[in-house]
Amino acid sequence: MKTSRRSAVDPFIVMDVVAAAARMEAAGRRVIHMEIGQPGTPAPGAARAAVAQHLQAADPMGYTVSLGLPDLRAAIARLYQRWYGVDLDPARVVVTSGSSGAFILGFSALFDTGARVGVAAPGYPSYRQILKALGLCPVDIPTRAENGHRMVPGDLPPDLDGLIVASPGNPTGTILDAAHLGALMDHCADRGIAFISDEIYHGLQYGPRAVSALELGNPYVINSFSKYFSMTGWRVGWMVVPEDHLRSVERLAQNLFICAPHVSQVAALAALDCEAELEANRAVYAANRRLLLDRLPEVGFSRFAPPDGAFYVYADVTDLTDDSLVFARQILEQAGVALTPGLDFDPARGHRSLRFSYAGPTSDMEEGLTRLADFMAARRDRAAG
Secondary structure: OOOOHHHOOOOOHHHHHHHHHHHHHHOOOOOEEOOOOOOOOOOOHHHHHHHHHHHHOOOOOOOOOOOOOHHHHHHHHHHHHHHHOOOOOHHHEEEEOHHHHHHHHHHHHHOOOOOEEEEEEOOOHHHHHHHHHOOOEEEEEEOOHHHOOOOOHHHOOOOOOEEEEEOOOOOOOOOOOHHHHHHHHHHHHHHOOEEEEEOOOOOOEOOOOOOOHHHOOOOEEEEEOOOOOOOHHHOOEEEEOOHHHHHHHHHHHHHHOOOOOHHHHHHHHHHOOOHHHHHHHHHHHHHHHHHHHHHHHHHOOOOEOOOOEOOEEEEEOOOOOOOHHHHHHHHHHHHOEEOEEHHHOOOOOHHHEEEEEOOOOHHHHHHHHHHHHHHHHHHHHHHHO
């Protein structure tokens, strides 16, 4: 049997790096993980306790309604009041199978085959691949380090049907303030361009808080329990949609997913009340961020825009290599430090970049930096000899 053209998507390179690191670990080597965008902490204690309680009660946890548990949708709406002062109708909240499920639902609801959707380069790679798999056309919009990788209306081509913007961004950690975000939203509204705001790293900021697009308008907004709430493997996220789009999204959700995992929704509901634990996690990321900002230039990686949020540093390594894929492989094999090549995030320029994740324990970040310093010193010695 033939495969479809839709299936011809690019690999998610970071997952290939994870697999290579796992093979090394299976062979007995210790690997420092600075490649994966995953908190090193488990789901909050109350979330795990809530699941245990439901299991002990022999709750069958069958299908929920397709839009999600009503209590969870209401709690998410309250989060918008608490974080942003936004009065959100819980009916507009759609609980999804991770943010990935939200992307599929959102893209399917908004765009017909062949639609051109703008994505930042560098940016989250799965945007491009999901769009391709749905028969849509991703349009890379290059951003610049000297601008902090902030997209501005002048960067946008004239023929877009949609635009997805992430703040804080992956891999750059860039946050768009109200002026930057509002300018993009106004530009799209004036031209009939659908706007999607990816806010899955909200809560992970190290200065002023991130602005939600819901403070400025009525676009699609996507978020997740994966990052700030430390629940990557639970696969539960959410999407806020305009009221007049809700039934279209619901019909898609009914048929594509039925519902998000019930057990994960139970955990997510409890996680929303765990602010003290989650803020303690963020304090660890803040310490890790400061460590990398201080030490990476000493090690030999100095060309990056300091991140405002998330837990990544995206470095230009043009002075070190013109093939970040090979360079990352050498670092993994020789230093035992897993990093992500920039090709995942920017197909045109990513061969000159690496992403460093600082989501793990501080002790691992310290060891990883020491290993990188030794690797770079040995590399300089070989070049000199």
